[in-house]
Amino acid sequence: MxxxxxxxxxxxxxxxxxxxxxxxxxxKNLAASLSIEAAEVLEHFQWLTEEQSRQLDxxxxxxxxxxxxxxxxxxxxxxxxxxxxxxxxxRDKLALNEQRYPxxxxxxxxxxxxxx
Amino acid sequence: MxxxxxxxxxxxxxxxxxxxxxxxxxxKNLAASLSIEAAEVLEHFQWLTEEQSRQLDxxxxxxxxxxxxxxxxxxxxxxxxxxxxxxxxxRDKLALNEQRYPxxxxxxxxxxxxxx
Amino acid sequence: MxxxxxxxxxxxxxxxxxxxxxxxxxxKNLAASLSIEAAEVLEHFQWLTEEQSRQLDxxxxxxxxxxxxxxxxxxxxxxxxxxxxxxxxxRDKLALNEQRYPxxxxxxxxxxxxxx
Amino acid sequence: MxxxxxxxxxxxxxxxxxxxxxxxxxxKNLAASLSIEAAEVLEHFQWLTEEQSRQLDxxxxxxxxxxxxxxxxxxxxxxxxxxxxxxxxxRDKLALNEQRYPxxxxxxxxxxxxxx
Numbered sequence: 104m105x106x107x108x109x110x111x112x113x114x115x116x117x118x119x120x121x122x123x124x125x126x127x128x129x130x131k132n133l134a135a136s137l138s139i140e141a142a143e144v145l146e147h148f149q150w151l152t153e154e155q156s157r158q159l160d161x162x163x164x165x166x167x168x169x170x171x172x173x174x175x176x177x178x179x180x181x182x183x184x185x186x187x188x189x190x191x192x193x194r195d196k197l198a199l200n201e202q203r204y205p206x207x208x209x210x211x212x213x214x215x216x217x218x219x
Numbered sequence: 220m221x222x223x224x225x226x227x228x229x230x231x232x233x234x235x236x237x238x239x240x241x242x243x244x245x246x247k248n249l250a251a252s253l254s255i256e257a258a259e260v261l262e263h264f265q266w267l268t269e270e271q272s273r274q275l276d277x278x279x280x281x282x283x284x285x286x287x288x289x290x291x292x293x294x295x296x297x298x299x300x301x302x303x304x305x306x307x308x309x310r311d312k313l314a315l316n317e318q319r320y321p322x323x324x325x326x327x328x329x330x331x332x333x334x335x
Numbered sequence: 336m337x338x339x340x341x342x343x344x345x346x347x348x349x350x351x352x353x354x355x356x357x358x359x360x361x362x363k364n365l366a367a368s369l370s371i372e373a374a375e376v377l378e379h380f381q382w383l384t385e386e387q388s389r390q391l392d393x394x395x396x397x398x399x400x401x402x403x404x405x406x407x408x409x410x411x412x413x414x415x416x417x418x419x420x421x422x423x424x425x426r427d428k429l430a431l432n433e434q435r436y437p438x439x440x441x442x443x444x445x446x447x448x449x450x451x
Numbered sequence: 452m453x454x455x456x457x458x459x460x461x462x463x464x465x466x467x468x469x470x471x472x473x474x475x476x477x478x479k480n481l482a483a484s485l486s487i488e489a490a491e492v493l494e495h496f497q498w499l500t501e502e503q504s505r506q507l508d509x510x511x512x513x514x515x516x517x518x519x520x521x522x523x524x525x526x527x528x529x530x531x532x533x534x535x536x537x538x539x540x541x542r543d544k545l546a547l548n549e550q551r552y553p554x555x556x557x558x559x560x561x562x563x564x565x566x567x
Contacts, residue, residue: 105223107306114313121322127329127382130283131264131272135381135483137290141257142374142486144297148247149367150359150561152501156247159301167246168303172312174253174294175305178287181260185275187284189291190223196288197230206237243498251367251497254374258490265483266475269384329382339453339538346545353554359561362515363496363504369522373489376529380479388479391533399478400535403526404544406485407537410522413492417507419516421523422455428520429462438469 104188112183115176133181140173220304228299231292249297256289336420344415347408365413372405452536460531463524481529488521 119125147167148156182189235241263283264272298305351357379399380388414421495515496504530537
């Protein structure tokens with residue numbers, strides 16, 4: 104696993120221990136939190152057109168960065184609790200997607216994608 | 220940014236380009252995808268007690284790993300489109316949380332937390 | 336469809352028209368809003384145990400009622416745009432579930448459920 | 452409350468009792484289910500443009516109707532457990548929104564909206 108990821112997970116473990124928050128951090132609760140924070144990312148794009156979403160002003164971009172941070176922090180804590188290496192899982196999934204969606208067949212089509 | 224993260228983002232960029240999927244990957248759509256995949260993580264815990272969620276069998280753990288991978292892959296693509304360094308954002312947010320929830324006051328209480 | 340539902344949908348149509356908000360209310364956007372508001376319902380239960388969630392205090396119960404209202408308002412608007420009768424769809428789905436989960440086999444088991 | 456809603460809630464109560472599923476149906480779990488099903492609605496619109504989402508083909512429309520049904524069924528069960536009248540809550544919220552977003556000021560602007 105990337106050293107930076109492991110360091111951040113160690114920081115999060117210490118943070119939760121100091122506050123005695125381990126009792127709240129069941130994988131079930133962390134998964135709910137992940138979903139809640141992801142919705143907060145989406146909220147920033149709720150009424151924007153796709154085009155507008157490609158041209159965020161700096162204030163909005165910073166706000167989105169904060170929500171992305173929350174998603175990542177919960178994702179790292181959930182992975183840590185379950186003994187999952189998130190980067191390795193992502194690499195494995197990407198390799199699988201290479202097979203599932205051959206470039207020549209999937210080109211320019213969102214159809215295959217929607218069959219996920 | 221961590222080298223492993225940058226490599227994965229470069230892979231994702233190449234993957235999308237080869238399939239001409241950039242047209243679908245507006246930040247708005249990627250944010251929706253992030254939220255959809257986070258719900259798929261949660262789905263695995265939907266009917267488990269918190270206690271059961273702490274003791275997943277290996278099959279379930281692998282399935283959750285795949286969904287966590289999907290969340291991370293969208294998070295990296297969204298960050299890439301917006302020029303956000305997700306690890307740095309996470310570190311900044313954690314530092315902020317240290318101030319917001321002083322260990323002595325937040326100890327064992329989920330109350331502060333719910334005021335987020 | 337229930338008269339009360341139709342009345343509420345007519346009210347929502349008028350509300351959006353008066354504000355010229357039809358342009359924002361594509362089914363895609365309404366579906367995103369539905370998901371965002373559902374996450375806000377969940378947020379109230381994020382750090383509660385299941386037991387605590389069965390015994391909400393009155394303040395929390397009122398707050399949840401407001402979020403449930405938001406979910407229903409978007410659900411009615413989305414249904415209206417798509418020409419779907421939500422109550423009829425719900426009755427049809429419940430009838431389908433009766434067949435899918437025979438009472439004698441599904442008794443006390445969340446397993447069948449998780450195969451949804 | 453609308454008679455049709457009450458009838459559906461009574462059906463859902465009977466359905467859960469016959470399967471001894473009350474143990475799984477804590478408000479916390481029902482709120483998670485609501486969020487998961489709302490994400491399944493959104494999934495149908497994930498890669499569509501807003502324009503395409505306004506012109507669903509019949510197959511897609513039916514599939515969305517099934518997911519909307521699931522959202523409504525969980526919303527009715529959650530409301531029932533918490534003693535909330537969802538239609539009344541929705542009417543109250545709409546009245547509140549009338550005050551919050553005066554038609555003359557909110558006209559054609561999604562800005563106010565995003566301040567929700």
